[in-house]
Amino acid sequence: MIGSLRRAFAAVALVVTLATPAFAQDAPTAPTTPEGWRDLALSDLAAARDVLTAQTPIPFDRDNPTYPAWLAEGYGQAEARARDARDAAGHFYALALYLNGFNDPHIDVNPVANLSTAQWPGFIAASRNGGALVVMRDENDADAPPIGAQILSCEGRTLASLAEERLYPFVLNGRLALDRRRGVTRLFLERSIPGAPAPSVCRIAVDGAERDITLRWRALPDPPESYWAAYQDASAGAAASWGVSEPTPGVTWIGIPTFSSGSETAPQLEQLIRDINARGDAMRNGRAIVIDVRGNGGGNSAWADRIAIAIFGEAPVQRANRVSSSSSGVDWRASPENIAYWREWLTSVAIPEFGANSEAVDFAEGAIQGMERALDRNPPLWRQGSPFVSRGGGLTQRRPRGEDAPFPARVYLLSNGTCGSSCLNFADTVLFVPGVQLIGSATAGDGPYMEVRNVTLPSGLAVLTIPQKVWRGMGRGALEAYEPDIAYDGAWDDASVRAWTMGLIAAQ
Structure with a gap:
């Protein structure tokens, strides 16, 4: 907005979140049966596709062909996952697979309420020097790895490959430096992504000596504020x-x-x-x-x-x-x-x-x-x-x-x-x-x-973030x-x- 076209076109990017419901709705009511969650996942997914088709430039974008391609192909993949949805997590992560698959920070979906009770393995890890270090531990668990322990691998695989398979299809973006850093910490937070379980066994190094540990997942500390503060410091900061x-x-x-x-x-x-x-x-x-x-x-x-x-x-x-x-x-x-x-x-x-x-x-x-x-x-x-x-x-x-x-x-x-x-x-x-x-x-x-701008899906249980324009x-x-x-x-x-x-x- 200082005499530059580039500035004018981005004048109010991510301006504010206005209430922009796409569908008339009452207060959200969660299903009570697995079949209800499956049907809701399928209907919300179809609504998300319809919003992207009717209200974004994606269907007409010849310059960025991966977007219209994923609009169709990604829907098929997400629909298969939605058919397996049996609970709130299954409902949300079917949507997340679809929206996150565009690999664009301005296309997203978020749940209205917590999906499940978070769990941790008794420690928090942070990305350091291309690896991972334990930066917080459960002091009441003698078996928890000590602060400073290196996490070398989990289930015989690098942490990067686990994040690529179990996190990035649903959350974060492995092409961004911050999300790779966040991914290390996020691997050790269980949020019940269907088909993408948290690690069960990891290999660590303490003072140069390597050993395997079995991760024991548990509820977060009560109260959880100190945990979340440490989690934030370990990931984004x-x-x-x-x-x-x-x-x-x-x-x-x-x-x-x-x-x-x-x-x-x-x-x-x-x-x-x-x-x-x-x-x-x-x-x-x-x-x-x-x-x-x-x-x-x-x-x-x-x-x-x-x-x-x-x-x-x-x-x-x-x-x-x-x-x-x-x-x-x-x-x-x-x-x-x-x-x-x-x-x-x-x-x-x-x-x-x-x-x-x-x-x-x-x-x-x-x-x-x-x-x-x-x-x-x-x-x-x-x-x-x-x-x-x-x-x-x-x-x-x-x-x-x-x-x-x-x-x-x-x-x-x-x-x-x-x-x-x-x-x-x-x-x-x-x-x-x-x-x-x-x-x-x-x-x-x-x-x-x-x-x-934001669009609430028909269920009222998830909110889309959709873009209105595309830069040439x-x-x-x-x-x-x-x-x-x-x-x-x-x-x-x-x-x-x-x-x-x-x-x-x-x-x-």
């Missing part, structure tokens, strides 16, 4: 804390855990911009600026643009956007439901948060008008932007190198791997300002689909991520990450 701070003289730390619009987050983002502006040249002439986007999975790019300008100034941001932009366009799927979504977003988000004369309002009104014109077309797509687009891909390899930074302070973009969608658009700007270093983990990667000539290829200039492979709890970052600043 802590999210950034809101605000601007100065951990040591000359170092400014800017925490941005989300760009999402909302009644709680919008005031926090506005305050963050005020606090950054208040530091201004003193911050830019200091020793270092840390832009902490741990936990940030996107939101509204209008906020991202304003924060980038507050940090760097308008001229460096405009230059960065010119360098990282390409000839591109997007195809919107015209449907009554998508148009209704944007009408609601216009009145509930755009005008209250950005004002009646804002670019966000112009964006929403343009989308509504464009889709209305395309409703009766065949195919029902509205092209926004250039009809002629560049090939796309490879943007992450074109960052500026060897150019002078715009001001004295060193700038670090701190990632734990969650940075996708509008956060990834933010990275497209920040990492094209000369001198900025990406530290920590690789970013996430986006597929070509975006601008999501996208600068980053599908799931293309920025690799870190300086990688971190330690513990991802907040204290450890902050200590490592401050040590890095001191060393440079």
Whole structure:
């Protein structure tokens, strides 16, 4: 939204979750028989396919043929699994197989309630140095492996191959660095995926001595809060804390855990911009600026643009956007439901948060008008932007190198791997300002689909995330991520990450 087509097309990616039910429904009622769960799985799966067919660009996407192919082929695979559903887990994971099979972060399904009681084997594992380490154990279990034990394999197989077979078809995405890290931890959390059992026997190494252990699955500690905190630290790690701070003289730390619009987050983002502006040249002439986007999975790019300008100034941001932009366009799927979504977003988000004369309002009104014109077309797509687009891909390899930074302070973009969608658009700007270093983990990667909204399935027991448009000539290829200039492979709890970052600043 700073004179760049790339920014305009991603202006409100992952904006907010508005209530967008596709089907009239009462409060969800769970089946009481195995046959009831089977029938519900089949009907919800058919509804999911119908929504994707009627409300997304997927059926007409010749540029990304794997999407329409999976729309049909994946449905057949998921239908076979749905016929075997006998409980809530069978119902949900049949849907998950279908939606996760698109391998796109903007196509997803989530249960409304917990599926089953989680279990653990008496320890939590974390990815370290290409392997896995025990980072928490049940202190009441003398047989639980000690903290620091290496997990070498399970059932005679590598952890990576187990995750590929038993996790990635249903949850996570093995092509993303964060999800590979999460996958190690997730293998040792039993969630009753039908046909994908948790490991039963693993080989570990303690002080160089190897031995096999039999995993004894049990209920989580009671209360479970300490377990879930340790689980989060072991996988994704802590999210950034809101605000601007100065951990040591000359170092400014800017925490941005989300760009999402909302009644709680919008005031926090506005305050963050005020606090950054208040530091201004003193911050830019200091020793270092840390832009902490741990936990940030996107939101509204209008906020991202304003924060980038507050940090760097308008001229460096405009230059960065010119360098990282390409000839591109997007195809919107015209449907009554998508148009209704944007009408609601216009009145509930755009005008209250950005004002009646804002670019966000112009964006929403343009989308509504464009889709209305395309409703009766065949195919029902509205092209926004250039009809002629560049090939796309490879943007992450074109960052500026060897150019002078715009001001004295060193700038670090701190990632734990969650940075996708509008956060990834933010990275497209920040990492094209000369001198900025990406530290920590690789970013996430986006597929070509975006601008999501939620749709509740007829059962009321699961909610789809569906995209409304597809990007043509996208600068980053599908799931293309920025690799870190300086990688971190330690513990991802907040204290450890902050200590490592401050040590890095001191060393440079």
